[in-house]
Amino acid sequence: MIGNDTHVRNNRTRWNEISDDYQRFNAPQIREQAFTGDITWGVWGIPESRLNILGHVVGLDVLEMGCGGSQWSTALARRGARPVGLDLSERQLHHSRTLQRETGLDFPLVQASAEDVPFANGTFDIVFADHGAFSFADPYRAIPEAARILRPGGLLAFGHVSPIYEISIADGAEAAGDRLVGDYFGLRLISDTDGLVSANLPYGAWIRLFRDSGLLVEDLVEPQPESGPGGSHRDSAEEAWARRWPSECIWKVRRA
Numbered sequence: 638m639i640g641n642d643t644h645v646r647n648n649r650t651r652w653n654e655i656s657d658d659y660q661r662f663n664a665p666q667i668r669e670q671a672f673t674g675d676i677t678w679g680v681w682g683i684p685e686s687r688l689n690i691l692g693h694v695v696g697l698d699v700l701e702m703g704c705g706g707s708q709w710s711t712a713l714a715r716r717g718a719r720p721v722g723l724d725l726s727e728r729q730l731h732h733s734r735t736l737q738r739e740t741g742l743d744f745p746l747v748q749a750s751a752e753d754v755p756f757a758n759g760t761f762d763i764v765f766a767d768h769g770a771f772s773f774a775d776p777y778r779a780i781p782e783a784a785r786i787l788r789p790g791g792l793l794a795f796g797h798v799s800p801i802y803e804i805s806i807a808d809g810a811e812a813a814g815d816r817l818v819g820d821y822f823g824l825r826l827i828s829d830t831d832g833l834v835s836a837n838l839p840y841g842a843w844i845r846l847f848r849d850s851g852l853l854v855e856d857l858v859e860p861q862p863e864s865g866p867g868g869s870h871r872d873s874a875e876e877a878w879a880r881r882w883p884s885e886c887i888w889k890v891r892r893a
């Protein structure tokens with residue numbers, strides 16, 4: 638279930654290595670929601686209450702694909718959902734368990750790859766991720782798996798780096814520039830400078846993959862940074878970029 642493909646092995650090793658730093662660095666943005674129950678989406682931290690991606694979750698079976706420290710699943714548990722957190726990295730799941738002890742909110746945690754998940758067909762009402770497994774797993778395996786474990790009418794929602802942002806980052810650069818430099822049609826598995834392998838597709842390929850997996854596209858939300866306090870902790874050049882172009886997007890697709 639963990640998988641032995643090079644990109645999966647590589648990403649598991651890297652996420653185990655960087656997990657402690659990731660949790661420490663991102664805590665100011667991602668931790669609070671576990672205590673308030675008010676989840677936020679993406680690097681710009683836009684609240685679910687404004688985007689309404691997941692909608693009502695009370696009593697629903699929800700799988701977070703690539704849950705990391707489970708801040709989102711914890712928030713959803715607070716809101717009455719029945720979450721399951723799945724992640725490839727044992728160190729990230731260690732942080733999930735620590736959070737469960739702190740909050741007293743307990744739910745199943747599973748170590749597996751999104752490309753091969755240990756659940757029966759039609760187990761979940763919602764499968765979701767925020768810059769989670771769909772940003773790292775091979776889409777041609779992870780999307781059909783998500784579709785398989787959703788109940789008819791179930792929602793797959795995930796936020797990730799936009800394909801446009803992806804092809805605007807030059808080799809070795811940390812952020813996007815104002816020119817297209819990457820191969821749009823070559824997008825699938827991308828070796829990043831930080832040693833991770835990330836995943837993305839051209840927009841048309843995403844749509845065809847959803848359709849071929851029995852998923853109907855409901856929306857493609859392109860969040861932008863909001864002005865005023867309480868947003869992200871990113872630098873202003875990234876914010877300026879994201880005001881002009883879509884830096885990330887959230888797919889909302891439904892099992893037919």
Ligand SMILES: C[S@@+](CC[C@H](N)C(=O)[O-])C[C@H]1O[C@@H](n2cnc3c(N)ncnc32)[C@H](O)[C@@H]1O
Pocket residue numbers: 645648652663667702703704705706709723724725726729749750751752766767768769770773774
């Ligand atoms: C950027 S973190 C996001 C976690 C959480 N949403 C957050 O923002 O803190 C991405 C997570 O995806 C997990 N991941 C990467 N590849 C995966 C795969 N193939 N299957 C499941 N999880 C994976 C990583 O271990 C990591 O915890």
